[in-house]
Amino acid sequence: QVQLQESGPRLVKPSETVSLTCAVSGYSISSGYYWGWIRQPPGKGLEWIGAIHHSGNTFYNPSLKSRVSISVAPSKNLLSLTLNSVTAADTAVYYCARQAIAATGNWFDPWGQGTLVTVSS
Amino acid sequence: QSALTQPRSVSASPGQSVTMSCTGSSSDVGGHNHVSWYQQHPGKAPKLIIYGVSQRPSGVPDHFSGSKSGDTASLTISGLQAEDEADYYCCSYAGSYTWLFGGGTKLTVL
Numbered sequence: 139q140v141q142l143q144e145s146g147p148r149l150v151k152p153s154e155t156v157s158l159t160c161a162v163s164g165y166s167i168s169s170g171y172y173w174g175w176i177r178q179p180p181g182k183g184l185e186w187i188g189a190i191h192h193s194g195n196t197f198y199n200p201s202l203k204s205r206v207s208i209s210v211a212p213s214k215n216l217l218s219l220t221l222n223s224v225t226a227a228d229t230a231v232y233y234c235a236r237q238a239i240a241a242t243g244n245w246f247d248p249w250g251q252g253t254l255v256t257v258s259s
Numbered sequence: 260q261s262a263l264t265q266p267r268s269v270s271a272s273p274g275q276s277v278t279m280s281c282t283g284s285s286s287d288v289g290g291h292n293h294v295s296w297y298q299q300h301p302g303k304a305p306k307l308i309i310y311g312v313s314q315r316p317s318g319v320p321d322h323f324s325g326s327k328s329g330d331t332a333s334l335t336i337s338g339l340q341a342e343d344e345a346d347y348y349c350c351s352y353a354g355s356y357t358w359l360f361g362g363g364t365k366l367t368v369l
Contacts, residue, residue, distance in 0.1 A: 176360075183361065184348050186358040199357060200260065244311075246305070247316065249305055250304065
């Protein structure tokens, strides 16, 4: 059973950088698929942030591309998200998910439980 | 890129059917057959229930079904059950290796 678990700071000050980690178990990142990050501001909808393949190939949401970096450590089965110059608008639950990108289907499954990051001074 | 448009809420009684829409453009929903749907209960992570417009993953009950016409995708839940009450989000491939989600629809089972 594939499981994902996000971790990172819960409170970040404006203009700072937040780094989150997603630990994957039950499946080797090196076996395939992309691995994505999605966020959800409190009471609002979902926003795709970006995705990465174990080869290092990455895709980013154009609206966040200048502030986001996603990396992967296949040997540790970890992926990471770094978001810099944060503002209150970046306050959200951040999810990681396995992302299928193929002609046969694009989907996100499974998802981690999410971690709430609050940007406040 | 703007979020896909979903009605904020829909409601129906147990046993009835409900359909919710997800409207995009020719660049996303209308241009690709990569529409997926997610169910999210309060405080929980989203769960995949439909992919490829109308395909159900293993383990998802067959009272969930998806379709698409032009720039609008739809999710239909038939034989509504109390546990179907949740938020539902659509997602579409939007070209250039980017993905768009909808704003979500809150389903209330009366």
